[in-house]
């Protein structure tokens with residue numbers, strides 16, 4: 001890949017010609033071959049746009065977890081553990097009394113933006129910047145110099161517990177949660193669509209439910225939250241206090257098989273040419289689709305379960321970052337297949353536009369304070385501009 005990018009660079013193959021997307025057979029779509037092909041096309045396309053400080057030797061190649069060597073997987077796990085052990089850098093002014101470590105800071109950075117960066121115009125770009133923040137911290141604080149690894153859900157839809165990411169070995173990010181039998185189905189009533197009647201989605205419980213049993217991160221401590229929805233007032237002391245508990249998981253192939261298969265990701269990339277629909281279907285936004293709620297985004301969150309399905313503090317699970325990195329990859333592939341027409345945002349700055357807020361434009365800013373300064377949304381579109389991003393997916 002490094003060689004390829006150097007070749008493209010020196011041969012001056014930069015071109016704005018729209019890409020020729022093959023007509024993939026259903027079997028290629030279902031097996032993941034099509035998605036691989038689309039990724040390769042996107043990579044070639046992106047590498048024609050490198051600029052600024054993002055020189056070919058600086059580009060980070062974000063890879064699927066199981067393509068890293070075992071030694072590198074152990075190195076990555078060690079870097080995440082290192083980050084979890086760094087002290088919080090949030091001001092000690094009582095806003096987040098429970099922030100002890102940098103890991104708590106990252107959960108907080110997500111928590112206080114939750115109602116502005118989901119079901120809103122900034123969903124994809126804000127999480128892109130959040131991932132970059134994490135990748136940068138892993139490098140500057142803990143020496144991980146490679147790209148951030150992602151999780152291809154399509155490889156695990158039939159066996160989560162056997163996944164190299166979740167098998168509990170020392171090259172995984174820890175096991176399933178302890179199995180808790182006798183639990184009822186999960187019932188989600190999604191509101192905010194055109195009908196007053198909610199959209200109902202039902203999942204059976206997964207194969208865990210309790211604390212992560214073995215492997216790396218079975219000692220991860222969740223501190224902030226929970227965020228009660230029964231009317232109990234949220235104060236900084238209660239929801240952002242130090243309330244130590246274990247990291248829980250509930251691995252579940254059901255949501256992955258329904259929402260996050262190779263077919264689901266590939267059809268999303270090929271099916272829509274505008275950001276309103278692309279992002280709306282990706283997130284299962286009920287204003288965009290009543291037929292396909294949840295989306296590939298929800299599929300991965302529910303597939304891991306436990307704290308990962310918490311809309312506010314899901315970043316506590318290292319799995320969150322793998323999942324969102326895959327989402328950013330799907331977004332990135334989609335963008336790079338027709339880059340000049342896929343650099344805009346759609347929607348407002350609040351969850352489901354509640355409370356109503358102005359339309360967001362690419363001139364608006366996103367930030368991950370105090371870890372990253374504000375950047376203009378339009379600078380988040382090209383991941384190889386060096387302003388600030390410099391990565392591709394392989």
Ligand SMILES: *[C@@H]1O[C@H](CO)[C@@H](O)[C@H](O)[C@H]1NC(C)=O
Nearest residue numbers: 168212213214215216218219
């Ligand atoms: C974590 O898992 C290891 C085995 O991988 C086990 O020895 C240890 O007791 C577990 N710790 C906790 C807190 O569950």
Ligand SMILES: *[C@@H]1O[C@H](CO)[C@@H](O)[C@H](O)[C@H]1NC(C)=O
Nearest residue numbers: 093094095096234235236237
């Ligand atoms: C939390 O603290 C911040 C700043 O210190 C303050 O603006 C905010 O109102 C507080 N929130 C709650 C719910 O107490």
Ligand SMILES: *[C@@H]1O[C@H](CO)[C@@H](O)[C@H](O)[C@H]1NC(C)=O
Nearest residue numbers: 257258259260261263264292
């Ligand atoms: C996702 O793909 C599977 C087949 O891989 C299919 O059965 C399911 O209906 C798809 N879900 C959506 C929301 O399109």
Ligand SMILES: *[C@@H]1O[C@H](CO)[C@@H](O)[C@H](O)[C@H]1NC(C)=O
Nearest residue numbers: 276346347348357358359360
């Ligand atoms: C916001 O965007 C919507 C959808 O494109 C559009 O209908 C509406 O007029 C916009 N509002 C403003 C104030 O520009």
Ligand SMILES: [Cu+2]
Nearest residue numbers: 110118127311
């Ligand atoms: Cu989020």
